[in-house]
Amino acid sequence: MVIINIIVTILLGAGLFFTFVGSIGLLRFPDFYTRLHATGKCDTLGAGLIILGLLIYHFFHYSETPLIPAKLIFLIIFIFIANPTATHALMKAAYQIGIKPWKTGEKRE
Amino acid sequence: MDKQRGFAIVLTFLIMAFFWVLLSGIFDAFHLISGVICCLIVTLLSHDLLVKGESKKRLLKSIRLLFYIPWELWQIVLANIDVAYRVLHPKMPIDPRIIEFETTLRGEFSQVTLANSITLTPGTITILVEPERGKFLVHAIAKEPAEALLIDQTMQKKVAHVFMETGE
Numbered sequence: 001m002v003i004i005n006i007i008v009t010i011l012l013g014a015g016l017f018f019t020f021v022g023s024i025g026l027l028r029f030p031d032f033y034t035r036l037h038a039t040g041k042c043d044t045l046g047a048g049l050i051i052l053g054l055l056i057y058h059f060f061h062y063s064e065t066p067l068i069p070a071k072l073i074f075l076i077i078f079i080f081i082a083n084p085t086a087t088h089a090l091m092k093a094a095y096q097i098g099i100k101p102w103k104t105g106e107k108r109e
Numbered sequence: 110m111d112k113q114r115g116f117a118i119v120l121t122f123l124i125m126a127f128f129w130v131l132l133s134g135i136f137d138a139f140h141l142i143s144g145v146i147c148c149l150i151v152t153l154l155s156h157d158l159l160v161k162g163e164s165k166k167r168l169l170k171s172i173r174l175l176f177y178i179p180w181e182l183w184q185i186v187l188a189n190i191d192v193a194y195r196v197l198h199p200k201m202p203i204d205p206r207i208i209e210f211e212t213t214l215r216g217e218f219s220q221v222t223l224a225n226s227i228t229l230t231p232g233t234i235t236i237l238v239e240p241e242r243g244k245f246l247v248h249a250i251a252k253e254p255a256e257a258l259l260i261d262q263t264m265q266k267k268v269a270h271v272f273m274e275t276g277e
Contacts, residue, residue, distance in 0.1 A: 018189050025196035034205055037234060037250050038192055044229065045189045067134045074131070080185075084228035091236045091248065101205055101248065 001060070008057045015049030018042045031102035032094050040087030047083075048076050114156075121156040122148055173271040174222075180267065181226055188231040195250065204251045207236070208258065212243040212265050219272035226264055233258055 025038025055072040062068075125148035133140055195203055214220050220243070224235040227247055232254030237246035249255035258264065 018193065021189075021193040021196050025192060028196060028201065029203070031205075033234070033248050034203060034250060037232070037248075038196060040228060040234060041185070041188050041192050045185055067131065070131055080229075081225070084225040087228055088224060088235050091234050095236045095246075101207060103205065 004056065004060045008053045011049050011053030011056070015046045015053065017046075018049065019046035022046060032099055033091065033101050036087055036091055040084065044080060044083040047079050051076050051079070117156045118152055122152040125151055170272060173273075177267060177271045181229070184226075184230040188229060191231040191254075192250075202251065206249055206252070206255055208247050208249055208255045210245055210247070210259055212245060212269075214243050214265070214269060214272070215240075216272055219268055222271070223265065223268045226268065227258070230254075230264065231257075 019042060022038050022042025025042065026035050029035045029038055051072050055069045055076075058072070059066070059069045126144065129144035129148060130136075130141075133144065195201060212220075212223065214223060217240070220238055220240060224238050224245070227233050227235045227245070232250040234248045235245060236248050238244070247255075247258060249258070
């Protein structure tokens, strides 16, 4: 059980780290497109790792309800499909409106 | 055609029934029977949404897709480390650019897979896809990821291998 707890803590910590980095990227990056790079990728893996940690914790500590980990697996799958799709939709909308991408050397917003 | 339709109906019904059991979690007669009835109604109304068009070798493609997923997951981890490095580096080593390339992929599902894979892998996000010509417009955060996509083309090859669309 101690090993399980350590693994779960590592997974939650890693998920937290990537979500945190995503938020910092959202604040630091210069324009809309690069900001989406930070959130689109980090949120996917961050949320995935956190849910994976919860899944393992639940599976070993509350093994009388195995349906909940199964549901969490599907949650991860849906996040991994929906998140890049939503990022792409935002990118496409911004591109069609005509937001100019930031280039190296320009002043930051 | 009829065989295709039968396959679509059976597959949709099985998926629906699986989800019903998974989400309800109650296994008495009342809930299972109402589940079967609901699944039948949904299947009859919308079986052509989930499985559509004629497609050969579906099983082989699914198996190849299963082998593609672990590689893709590893790429996602690399992508996140890459973004974390660029975010936390004091000088922020980014050099954004928009690149364009054409692929031989024509299938709907293969193009969606490639587009989502590009978005999840290091430093690139798909902006536009033109389905007829297989043209992809991609925003890259720096020079190296753009070149990985343009010159190496590992990902295009892998997706083409999974969906057996090598261009010939």
